[in-house]
Amino acid sequence: MKDPDANANPPVDGSELIRFEKVTKRFGSNTVLDNLDFAVDSGKHVTLIGPSGSGKTTILRLLMTLTKPDEGTITVDGEKLFPAPEKQVREVRKNIGMVFQQFNLFPNMSALRNITEAPVTVLGLSKDEAEERARGLLDLVGLADKADARPTQLSGGQQQRVAIARALAMRPQVLLLDEVTSALDPELVAGVLDVLRDIARTTDITMLCVTHEMNFARDISDQVLMFDSGRVIESGPPEKIFSDPEQDRTREFLSAVL
Amino acid sequence: MKWDWNAVGDFMPKFWDGLLVTLQALALGSLISFALGLVWALLMRTPSRWVRWPVGVVTEFVRNTPLLVQLFFLFYVLPEWGLTLSALATGVIGIGLHYSTYTMQVYRAGIEAVPVGQWEAATALNLPVTRTWQVVILPQAIRRVVPALGNYVIAMLKDTPMLMVITVLEMLGQARLFAQEHFQFTEPLTVIGVAFIVISYLASLLMRSLERRLVR
Numbered sequence A: 001m002k003d004p005d006a007n008a009n010p011p012v013d014g015s016e017l018i019r020f021e022k023v024t025k026r027f028g029s030n031t032v033l034d035n036l037d038f039a040v041d042s043g044k045h046v047t048l049i050g051p052s053g054s055g056k057t058t059i060l061r062l063l064m065t066l067t068k069p070d071e072g073t074i075t076v077d078g079e080k081l082f083p084a085p086e087k088q089v090r091e092v093r094k095n096i097g098m099v100f101q102q103f104n105l106f107p108n109m110s111a112l113r114n115i116t117e118a119p120v121t122v123l124g125l126s127k128d129e130a131e132e133r134a135r136g137l138l139d140l141v142g143l144a145d146k147a148d149a150r151p152t153q154l155s156g157g158q159q160q161r162v163a164i165a166r167a168l169a170m171r172p173q174v175l176l177l178d179e180v181t182s183a184l185d186p187e188l189v190a191g192v193l194d195v196l197r198d199i200a201r202t203t204d205i206t207m208l209c210v211t212h213e214m215n216f217a218r219d220i221s222d223q224v225l226m227f228d229s230g231r232v233i234e235s236g237p238p239e240k241i242f243s244d245p246e247q248d249r250t251r252e253f254l255s256a257v258l
Numbered sequence B: 001m002k003w004d005w006n007a008v009g010d011f012m013p014k015f016w017d018g019l020l021v022t023l024q025a026l027a028l029g030s031l032i033s034f035a036l037g038l039v040w041a042l043l044m045r046t047p048s049r050w051v052r053w054p055v056g057v058v059t060e061f062v063r064n065t066p067l068l069v070q071l072f073f074l075f076y077v078l079p080e081w082g083l084t085l086s087a088l089a090t091g092v093i094g095i096g097l098h099y100s101t102y103t104m105q106v107y108r109a110g111i112e113a114v115p116v117g118q119w120e121a122a123t124a125l126n127l128p129v130t131r132t133w134q135v136v137i138l139p140q141a142i143r144r145v146v147p148a149l150g151n152y153v154i155a156m157l158k159d160t161p162m163l164m165v166i167t168v169l170e171m172l173g174q175a176r177l178f179a180q181e182h183f184q185f186t187e188p189l190t191v192i193g194v195a196f197i198v199i200s201y202l203a204s205l206l207m208r209s210l211e212r213r214l215v216r
Helices: A056-063 A086-093 A111-121 A127-140 A156-168 A186-202 A214-220 A238-243 A248-257 B005-043 B049-063 B067-081 B087-112 B116-124 B129-166 B171-182 B186-214
Strands: A016-027 A030-041 A045-049 A071-076 A079-082 A096-099 A174-178 A206-210 A223-228 A231-236
Touching (some): A016 A056, A016 A206, A030 A056, A045 A214, A056 A174, A056 A206, A079 A086, A111 A156, A156 A186, A231 A238, A231 A248, B005 B129, B005 B171, B049 B087, B067 B087, B129 B186
Parallel strands (some): A096 A174, A174 A206
Antiparallel strands (some): A016 A071, A071 A079
């Protein structure tokens, strides 16, 4: 699985990339997602908003196969992600990358090795190719001088930027961002969001973003989905949702967070 | 009771022989218990209960029966089954096997202490399970458990005199032999007592420096 062109972005034709059909997810007696249908077109930047416990993060975790739905089907780029045999899951999962709230860098590896590990072992890149790609990405996130640093030697914001570079090194079609600034000290948030704005502007990568940073959501989103009690209660372009929402529930939520 | 330095001098040649055997038993027993304990811990994590169940039963049995009984069993019963090993080899296997059932618990705790986010990050990067163990989970788990493994090295050291009962002449065996031949008990037993303290101390220094090198 060699990567022919180191600068190529994932192909984008605006067609449907992700589809949830009648997806239900329960934790015990608590129904987190309730018969959920929604789709995301490729290249779009979609922000999921809504009160905590409304199922936003669960959607990202389902797409990353960190948890399984109880019912329904999930399709990515025409291939089933659920239900599907393990081998197919691995294949489909290659298209998806994720950045976590708690960064989850590997503390026993340098920043560079965090980024090169998966491209070498999963994509089969040579060590040199992977390092070249990793250094380019470290440069992109403004940490070119931190290649040899261990995660413990980096600030939270720097760790999160390494984590973004690590996810991008796999050249996913879809990038999942799970409250990526929630664990950061306030003064470090802007640096991470700037990097993500940059990526949103300069690449065709499809983004699914769970965030409480409404200004950021307004900046980067093509589409905003408002969740409540495991359902999408309203969706539309950010200008519409943020300034003239149709649902009372959306208005209440926004007045509480803005 | 009089302290006789001549008896100490007379005992020393035998003492060095015994010391060498004690150190061999300790080093090999530690290696076996560290390696086998890790194998048990990993087998207990496999999805198949046809693996977990027998491993659980065997290790529980070994942990809950006396080392002394196990040593006798290995030494006197294995040859009847056609497997004859030297006394020292039998003792090393006995100690290593016995303590592997303790170190497996240590490894288990270390593995469980690795945050679930590390597994999730590995999944998100599509790393194969074996690779995840190899480069993500075990390096973090093992560095956490080095101090606890060190404690078992000391415990093993203090159990090496049991090898005497299967004719291995480690330090206590040599001391007893000397005492019976010369009717002098104080000197040889004191010498080996001091030796045990010194070895414990050196072993703990060694484990601490290992810990420092791993935690970087």
